[in-house]
Amino acid sequence: MTYKAGIVGGAGFAGIELARILLQHPGFDLCAVTSDALAGIPLSKAYPAFSGHADLVFQRNDEADMSSLDVAFLAVPHTAALKHAPSLLESGVTVVDLSADFRLKDAAVYESYYDAAHTQPELLASAAFGLPELFPQPLEDAACAVRQGSPALVACAGCYPTATSLAAAPAVRAGLVRDGATVVVDAVSGVTGAGKKATERTHFCFANDNLEAYGVTTHRHTPEIEQILGLPGRIVFTPHLAPLNRGLLSTVTIPLGEGCGLASTADFVDLYEGFYDGCAFVDVMPEGSFPKTSSVVGTNHAHVGAAFDARTNSLVAVGAIDNLCKGAAGQAVQCANIVFGLPEAAGLASVGLPV
């Protein structure tokens, strides 16, 4: 048996990555992909990688009948999910939202960072946060609801928050962060993270051969990282852009408390390995090794590494993901797998390109 799935906003980079995964998924049947901009165009024309694989054609949002689906994935800009989610849920369709609209539990924080009214604050409490390794319970609760016939709402974590939190969580949850200290997150993303829109920033000739910081002190993922890690007002997050398509590396520098009890990199690698024991998608690098984004591109894996700096009593933790996969579409499917009672890795088990 398979579940009927649709993608709202399928023309963008996260949406089309969803299409790639769902087309090969044993448990979901991809029935509809919407895009007002590309309506009427076959997926394989817009993205020739689909040649020979799919006869799907982009549909207008208002023409696609989503109400009969089991699950709708929303790969839309923020505020658009606020519009789509309620009616889908009312129709009994489970919503897996890749936008930021239901991630932040505090609507006021959303309104401050996203400069938009949050029109569905009542949905925030029930939205299951989609980062399975760190928040399994809300997804289990959503799975329970679905089993009982109620649709669920999943708010998938953002790309930077995913890589950052997976790198930091073992230390943070062990209570090792120095009291009151600021945690510094410097992260670098490939250009797919800037979206499909053709702009000066995404022009090849400006993005190529270039490194730059952006959104310095103001990036919208800051409060999301703080919410996930439970460190309000204590994250300084600086994102950067580098010349590659996919891949996101987050380097997290954590001041440690006195007497945290861990005194070597080996101790921290042990902590990390224990923390992620049983997690199919998080691989802890051995002592002395650090993640490479090229090793996770095209996969739902996160690679995590850590080193202890005795000189400053700090931990440097690094996380690598494919921003479109574990940072967006892959994680959304992982969440949907859990919510629909499928194997967590269903449709997500492929090995990445070695080079």
Place this chain on the structure above:
Amino acid sequence: MTYKAGIVGGAGFAGIELARILLQHPGFDLCAVTSDALAGIPLSKAYPAFSGHADLVFQRNDEADMSSLDVAFLAVPHTAALKHAPSLLESGVTVVDLSADFRLKDAAVYESYYDAAHTQPELLASAAFGLPELFPQPLEDAACAVRQGSPALVACAGCYPTATSLAAAPAVRAGLVRDGATVVVDAVSGVTGAGKKATERTHFCFANDNLEAYGVTTHRHTPEIEQILGLPGRIVFTPHLAPLNRGLLSTVTIPLGEGCGLASTADFVDLYEGFYDGCAFVDVMPEGSFPKTSSVVGTNHAHVGAAFDARTNSLVAVGAIDNLCKGAAGQAVQCANIVFGLPEAAGLASVGLPV
């Protein structure tokens, strides 16, 4: 039931791509991967994309017992396959060779281009050339032999010859090439085509931001292209290097005979679509569209496009492949699928990354 497979020379780029494919293949069980250079090292350490996927460890060539396998893939430099193939075949192991050692039917041509003696000329006649879309019969014959308990030897086509021949064959086999005229092949490859060895040519800082021709008038794939297309002494082949990892684009300019009967690009697209009808791995681009290497990376697909130039009565045909996949490891597995009676696309059906 699965067949036992091994890879000789698994540390290089074609070898490790074979490992990626075979690890996920429903019909082959990857039992051994050899590399003298990396012996004792887990695949997942040398290539972290395998983390969490494989417990395989590189073995020394003389320590791996290949004789009990059903099939051995040789991902070795030329002349090395001459050494490995005979004993494997004697042990009853089918050999799928990715090197150049058994491709050229004329040992003298091999010796001239590869500057080495061909020590196994008696195997040349029986070696099945591995380019299934253009030479199905030898592979069917090999399959027949294997069904009857005899091992087969497959000599997989090279990367440039594959892309070039798939682009040119429909026109060439239709007899459209102008009598005696020279066919010009200009092809561009990503840097994986230059191999894993760290050299000045493969140094990032010399290969990046650079385009160059190499092997001008002397490249070893020239006689192979001529043999495949049946155009001895009539190919001018110039390969180039461009700054990307995977991907190979071959542009073939074919002078057409008078009165060839095809008078528009649409006619040629029809010819091409008919020619490749039923070929799962070759997609003919619609009129006005041309292949992009990014659309085939990580897949066994070839994208082919063609345009008629009335001004000069020429055809320009373009083929795009992933040089490591359809140009090497993927094609090898496709051939092995045929030879072992598996579905031709087994283990090769994944959709490429859309971006």
Place this chain on the structure above:
Amino acid sequence: MTYKAGIVGGAGFAGIELARILLQHPGFDLCAVTSDALAGIPLSKAYPAFSGHADLVFQRNDEADMSSLDVAFLAVPHTAALKHAPSLLESGVTVVDLSADFRLKDAAVYESYYDAAHTQPELLASAAFGLPELFPQPLEDAACAVRQGSPALVACAGCYPTATSLAAAPAVRAGLVRDGATVVVDAVSGVTGAGKKATERTHFCFANDNLEAYGVTTHRHTPEIEQILGLPGRIVFTPHLAPLNRGLLSTVTIPLGEGCGLASTADFVDLYEGFYDGCAFVDVMPEGSFPKTSSVVGTNHAHVGAAFDARTNSLVAVGAIDNLCKGAAGQAVQCANIVFGLPEAAGLASVGLPV
């Protein structure tokens, strides 16, 4: 003494490269740079590489007083130069046009390829073609006119025609091309060649990790190459795009006539060295070496190499340039130097980055 110079259309890639060169030029004083899109914005804000170097601000085209200049460089799209050139010339301003509007001597060919009326056909005869190494006389004539107080019109060669013709000309002008045979030109350009406009084609994520052909059989530079080489209807030209900013490599395959008298690569290298003797900006690679685009980026140099293919009696000639410099802005300044009686290499002598 310096000449007063202006740039019309300075915001695009060729225009801003002109600004870079002219700002450092000992013989020209850059007085005005126009751009309707960026009017009022300092060059150093739009292109931070100018920080600390220039106080120039983009002006609206209709606000800049160009009539008092000595020379105006037109870095505008085709058809726009048809509008700007006549009034500038009437004001006595020498025009160095980087667009295609005055390159083709036959207005009908222009109208056919550029799909636009040629409104100034009477200027075509007097326009000096700007490719100094191959057409010195028209530029000398223009210099003579300027010395005598009349403005000149220079129509600079395009990027693909420049690289292609410099690679092919020594053999073509020596009469070595086989009678009636077609010459095949396959060229690869960096993405600056596709212009500054943000489109899907120029989006980093589509251009990166990709090779593709475009404009197959229809590219507008085809008749320009044929005009330069004197080979009407005999060029098949296929341009390609590769993932780098600057750099253009053209590979030209020339069928040779019987008894051409040159029988080795060394003979052709001699021919080429003799042909370009005294040309400051063309370097002939020694036998066995071929041009790399990275070696000419940021400079006005062309590197040219050639190899004789005895098997097919063909010559493979390769030319590398920086498409924005020798292929556009640098060549324009080289022409202006000649026309104004300055040293040909004035302002163009810098050494390129070695890596």
Place this chain on the structure above:
Amino acid sequence: MTYKAGIVGGAGFAGIELARILLQHPGFDLCAVTSDALAGIPLSKAYPAFSGHADLVFQRNDEADMSSLDVAFLAVPHTAALKHAPSLLESGVTVVDLSADFRLKDAAVYESYYDAAHTQPELLASAAFGLPELFPQPLEDAACAVRQGSPALVACAGCYPTATSLAAAPAVRAGLVRDGATVVVDAVSGVTGAGKKATERTHFCFANDNLEAYGVTTHRHTPEIEQILGLPGRIVFTPHLAPLNRGLLSTVTIPLGEGCGLASTADFVDLYEGFYDGCAFVDVMPEGSFPKTSSVVGTNHAHVGAAFDARTNSLVAVGAIDNLCKGAAGQAVQCANIVFGLPEAAGLASVGLPV
């Protein structure tokens, strides 16, 4: 009048960049470039960007007569400068060292980080640290010595320390760093920073499409940054590699003391502009803008930007340089200009490529 200059170790990336600059320098005459590996080979053969510009040939170190030069630039690995410097100084040759050998004032720190004995500790006190914007006096003292006929020794700052310190110094020197707090430096470099040696790390196919951290908690530039900023034991420095040739971006997160008096980004931009007033090579980005490495490639400029984070009372400062130029060869020439009484920007004034 010009000074006679030589380069010891000219084949590597910093050395050849020195050659590029010195060949075009009005005040230095490049007389010798040594390289044991490339001895006898013309610079223009090893690096074709020099074609037509230089007749220089690499010489063996023991064959080049350096003793008659005015200045020798040492572009050698660490420990090699310890061998070369003393005899040159004894011969009266001023030494500008690009290696790490004379940067750290404490020989014990050198020995600990570089795992080598410091054989010339007596030279450390007199070595002028080469980072002119932050340490003008030692270079002035060296200039005074040279004017009086004594050779000087300059120890040029490293690439990461230069970008990092230029970004951090205005805040640090104003005493704004929170007492005892750790400063986090996350920096990203292009691959030229990893050197010319062909290794797996510098192989195109491993470096391309990849981001990774390296030298985590152990990088040798850590004590140098601490020495420059006067913050011993308070820097956590994590370098990263990104897929571009040149360019280095350092992001520095500085916890601010209470009541530091600066309360907005505008305040900090004012501070920075004042601090760098009169510095030809440091450009402070306006509020809201941040440096791009592409804007400084090929130039000796550093671009610096800063943003105040009120939430955490931190400053995020970002510095961009060309690691081979302001981070190595350009800075060395800037220092030599000062020491020999030439204009500080002599030979270093070229405008970078805008795109």
